[in-house]
Amino acid sequence: MEDATLVRARDRGDELGAPAVSTATGALLQVVAGALHARAVVEIGTGSGVASLWLLRGMAPDGVLTTIDADVAHHRAAKAAFAEEGVEPQRTRTIARPAADVLPRLADTAYDLVVVTAEPHTLAAYVDAAVRLLRPGGVLALVDALQAGRVVDPAWRDHDTTAVRRVLAALREDERLAPAMVPVGDGVLLAVRRADA
Numbered sequence: 009m010e011d012a013t014l015v016r017a018r019d020r021g022d023e024l025g026a027p028a029v030s031t032a033t034g035a036l037l038q039v040v041a042g043a044l045h046a047r048a049v050v051e052i053g054t055g056s057g058v059a060s061l062w063l064l065r066g067m068a069p070d071g072v073l074t075t076i077d078a079d080v081a082h083h084r085a086a087k088a089a090f091a092e093e094g095v096e097p098q099r100t101r102t103i104a105r106p107a108a109d110v111l112p113r114l115a116d117t118a119y120d121l122v123v124v125t126a127e128p129h130t131l132a133a134y135v136d137a138a139v140r141l142l143r144p145g146g147v148l149a150l151v152d153a154l155q156a157g158r159v160v161d162p163a164w165r166d167h168d169t170t171a172v173r174r175v176l177a178a179l180r181e182d183e184r185l186a187p188a189m190v191p192v193g194d195g196v197l198l199a200v201r202r203a204d205a
């Protein structure tokens with residue numbers, strides 16, 4: 009169940025063509041952020057800020073969310089949601105650039121949680137950079153990782169589905185990570201960065 013602030017943010021996302029994470033996915037992200045007592049989180053794909061709000065609600069009260077989206081109009085919508093929520097300005101850092109440009113400029117091993125909600129065909133370009141940002145024990149979350157079940161159905165061979173399959177296979181092989189697929193929403197791949205990696 010979402011409150012009025014989340015519902016309004018979701019409506020703005022629909023108007024902008026930036027569909028928000030499902031309510032169940034948002035709740036999962038809040039739990040992960042809370043369990044990590046996250047103080048530094050990166051989100052790729054701000055959209056209208058629905059997942060951002062869930063994350064901020066779970067994070068430590070002084071935690072900072074760095075949220076990246078290539079589209080300035082989406083950032084405007086998210087900022088409206090943050091204002092409505094009463095989020096203190098120092099708790100969010102919004103960056104209006106493509107993720108592949110921004111991630112190399114962020115500090116290595118400095119983040120508790122990296123959440124990716126951008127479109128699947130863009131994933132491969134920055135997943136490796138995203139993993140590099142995680143501290144040992146930090147978590148990577150790939151939202152919509154099952155693509156409505158297409159990823160596990162071999163009949164689907166389109167570009168997006170194949171790209172996501174390749175990314176998931178690479179994450180399974182990555183010795184720095186311990187991954188698990190959570191069947192919430194359209195699938196959320198969670199992967200913890202091993203303490204010895």
Ligand SMILES: C[S@@+](CC[C@H](N)C(=O)[O-])C[C@H]1O[C@@H](n2cnc3c(N)ncnc32)[C@H](O)[C@@H]1O
Nearest residue numbers: 028029053055057058059077078106107125126
């Ligand atoms: C599905 S929407 C995100 C929904 C949002 N997380 C929410 O819950 O409200 C995907 C967003 O990713 C952004 N995006 C797509 N590719 C990107 C990229 N390569 N770098 C940065 N942002 C990107 C789009 O502009 C869009 O706003």
